[in-house]
Amino acid sequence: MSFVDAVIAQVLELEVRLQHACARLASRTDGEALHDLRINLRKLRSLLRPIRRLDAPRELDAAAADVGRLTTPVRDLEVMIIELRRQGFTDQAERRARLLESRYSAIEGSATLVRFLSILDAWPGHMREAERAGELSRLRQRVKARLQRQLEGLREALAQPEFDRHALRLLVKRMRYAHEAYPRLSPLPAPAVASLKAVQSALGDWHDHFQWCLRAEQEADLLVLKDRWEVAGAAELAAAEVELSILAETLALDGQSPQDR
Structure with missing residues (x-):
């Protein structure tokens, strides 16, 4: 085929x-x-x-x-x-x-x-x-090159502590789904796959709570939940930061040449 x-x-x-x-x-x-x-x-x-x-x-x-x-x-x-x-x-x-x-x-x-x-x-x-x-x-080669650029973009974002976490969540999602769509062409190292999923899960939970807090400011009957959502969101963001560090380390290590390791 x-x-x-x-x-x-x-x-x-x-x-x-x-x-x-x-x-x-x-x-x-x-x-x-x-x-x-x-x-x-x-x-x-x-x-x-x-x-x-x-x-x-x-x-x-x-x-x-x-x-x-x-x-x-x-x-x-x-x-x-x-x-x-x-x-x-x-x-x-x-x-x-x-x-x-x-x-x-x-x-x-x-x-x-x-x-x-x-x-x-x-x-x-x-x-x-x-x-x-x-x-x-050369469609196959185009896809392979695009996925490599996508991975490099994710590496660069992870290296910037101030990079917006909402935007980073989207980069993580897209890298994971691109890997799943084209597993044979994906440059994502095998050890990073589980870390990518963990980051997406943690950032996704944080994003949900962030959005719910915004909704609570607009919908009066949700206001009673805002404090607990803020606490939960802060804990999830802290967990996500740990997972992001692990992912960044995994991807940085993969990008090194053998003599640098």
Whole structure:
């Protein structure tokens, strides 16, 4: 199987998963449909990002990004409801749960989702046209070079103590997902994979609490939780800093020549 064949095969597999998630969302069979939709969107965009200088991947990536933006507030609401129930704040949780039905309906019937699925369906044919036109030559090498630049960008960010932690969280996520999308081309050293996941988890927990504190300033019924969210967020950021140090050390060591080690 050629490299182009392998990329198209992965996109076709993701299309099946995305269609399934959309069907589950429409029929309200379970509470994980939207989450699964977003997970598979993320995997799709991770495949497309290194090749989006080409027309067909760029168009599909942009359409997928639109769906991501459409669904982010609804997923944030789902996560908030889970947190409120975990904390025992049932009234606050149920008030927000009543909003979900209309939010789900807005996603299903949106032109954004319909357009994305249409572009996704036509994408393999467009890639084959690009292949016949010779536009996909050296695609494998392009992806490999892009992933190497991505890793270098992460190394540079980790070396700057003042680097914004919100921006660093995104760099970490993208590096991890790029590694998962192209494991054979990824320059990420094996010892760093577990560390990358630990950093993403810690920064993700901190980011959730940071966002909830912002929401508490705007929504009066959440204000009672702000103090505990601030305490939890501070602890998670401290844990993330430890994991970031480990990751930075692992990546710096990998970047050394054998005689420097």
